[in-house]
């Protein structure tokens with residue numbers, strides 16, 4: 348048995364967990380979860396929400412379940428420490444700050460906007476993301492003028508923050524801001540990103556052919 352089992356679907360945030368597994372050099376098996384068929388019992392037992400990705404670590408002390416992409420990234424960085432993707436003491440503040448910023452404000456602001464919800468002035472004070480524009484200004488302000496989330500060195504925070512940027516640019520839920528585009532190019536050059544993405548892409552259903560009008 349491999350060290351990890353990943354419950355995933357190629358068209359899901361499971362891409363983030365797969366990228367993290369490849370960056371960490373971890374040995375894993377996958378279980379592809381359909382969106383239309385009943386979810387596997389083993390997934391529901393591990394994660395009653397039935398959400399993917401769900402990662403099981405078959406550790407020497409027993410199985411451990413990790414859900415939530417950001418937690419999966421952080422867990423792999425620490426557990427597979429030989430990969431050197433956990434933060435140094437000096438990198439820790441940026442690492443946690445921006446990882447949690449992406450899991451909270453970035454994801455919430457993008458979801459709210461894509462569902463057509465824009466908070467009014469009073470709601471902005473209680474919404475964790477404030478406004479979409481403020482979230483964007485804050486994120487791009489951090490990424491401009493640096494290579495990666497923690498500075499010059501790629502860390503696991505880049506898998507998570509970077510996935511939001513890559514998805515956002517691809518689905519146009521984030522604008523083609525120069526700081527985001529430059530960051531995305533650096534991420535796309537990573538061999539682990541390419542290897543992980545190739546696995547998911549190979550499982551994507553073929554796009555329907557466009558018929559001439």
Ligand SMILES: N[C@@H](CCC(=O)N[C@@H](CS)C(=O)NCC(=O)O)C(=O)O
Nearest residue numbers: 359360397398399400414415416417
């Ligand atoms: N907070 C979770 C979100 C996971 C999530 O919503 N996954 C979606 C796919 S991207 C899912 O499992 N959808 C199927 C369902 O809810 O049944 C994370 O960050 O991992």
